[in-house]
Amino acid sequence: MFVKQISVFLENKSGRLAEVTRTLKEHQIDIRALYIADTTEYGILRMIVDQPEKAQDVLTKTGFTVSSTRVIALAIADRPGTLDEALETLSSGSISVDYLYAFVGRSSDDAIVIIRVENPELALERLNQTGIRVLDCREVYGT
Amino acid sequence: MIWSSAEQLSRSEMERIQLDRLRATIERIYHQVPFYRARLDEAGIKPESVRHLQDLERIPFTLKTDLRDHYPFGLFAEPLSRIVRFHSSSGTTGKPVVVGYTRQDMENWTDCCARVAAAAGVTENDIAQISFGYGLFTGGFGMHAGIERLGASVLPISSGQSERQLMFMQDFGTTVLVATPSYILHLTEVMQAEGVKSEDLRLRVGLFGGEGHTPEMRQLIMERLSIIDTQNYGLTEICGPGVSYECLEHSGMHINEDHIYPEIIDPDTGAVLPEGSEGELVLTTLTKEGIPMIRYRTRDITRLNREPCRCGRTNVRMDLVRGRSDDMMVIRGVNVFPSQIESVLMTIPGIGPHYQMIVTTEQFMDKLEVQVELTDGERLERYAELEHLTQEIRQKIRTTLQIGVKVTLLNPQTIQRTAGKSKRVIDRRHDKNF
16 A cells, blocks of 8 residues: 655756656656655756656666655645545554655545655555545556 | 075085985995995985985985884884874875974974075064964964974964964954965955955965965056065975975075085986976985985975075076976865775766866866766665765765865766876866956
């Protein structure tokens, strides 16, 4: 029930991000969601794509430093308090969130929230005990 | 003012003194330093066969690595009971270069440094602020002793804390400043920020050393402070400051050749070059007891001029140093070799073997940027890991070299690869006019 996310190191230089998107376009890889953490010196691009293994492979070959990791994707209904419920669940289990980002899903009005935690197995176990819907790969990247 | 009669000897008198001292030095090192004895034996040279100054050419060179390999005291010619002072400078790969002075060495060194100050016109009526670092660095203590001997009032403030430096300069009426040229330029920037005008200061002479000095920097110092700007030259291995110095004629740096014998060689072949050629400066100490240096390769590129100077001094002059025969850089007065940075980077996982260093100036202070390629994606998962990586590199470089650097992470394969010697250092310090 995990989703694969890939992270790409971006040095602080104009055109780097475009180089990533160009590479993905050339290989017909679809970006479902992305998030960039940056400082003045460099950035880390995190993406959910429809073909994570292929994306990692082609980006590495293009000369990027890439890693992949398991993250949790949650369907969060578009109404007050739903994200809070998910975070409370994790927090009460002493599971700290490294980062999260959200995007709008394809098939419903729910938002999809990507969460990266230190201990994904434990987080999953906790979340499954609640009514929160955890999404699988197919639901997130449609394959 | 000319401090010592040794600065006005005729050529034949000077050469006679040099030969006597050279022979005594060779005799001493042969019997007291196993390293030199082995070197001389290998070259088939007996001390008594050194009969002319030119015989020195047959003796092998001494390199910085020889000092490092015999760290700490292996090249000392005297027992530690006779050593009264140590100094040290950074070495090429971790181990520093260590030198020791006997009481007589301290006496000679002090006298040589007094000559430096006197040649710049410093007198007992001056107040001299020493903004060189004290400690193991030779600069602070050497110039301190020389200027004190000359009789000026010495203010041993040491380096850093620019606002405080300026306060003392104003309150004490400092007339002489001992610093690196880039530091004085930095001070002028601080003056501007603090609203201190050059009229508020009584500064009239600058004794600059520890690093090179471009004509552009000199002109700018003059424009901003209208002081007499003199440069002096020295290196730890020989004695520190006091090797050579400019007089008010600004036509080269007079070498204290009654204590130090200079040669100019071709850095590639090692052959001594004809009078007046540009090449690498090689120095031999003639009076040093603690750690005599025989044909020490300074790696500094210059030229000698034995014409008597208009100032009345007859001791040989060397041009301001034009460059290096190796890849050493001087960053804020600290000698830095790319190999030192390299050995630090090798110890850190997750980055590639390629690196590049970019030197720039910001407000006249040297800045060093170290660029490395991030090859391992592992650290991308957590932002703090990446921060930790750059911090680790920064810290390790600081520990080894005592300088702060900026670390930039690059994508793999972005640093230019070349078949031959790769361009590790890009020095942009003199790219634009100051």
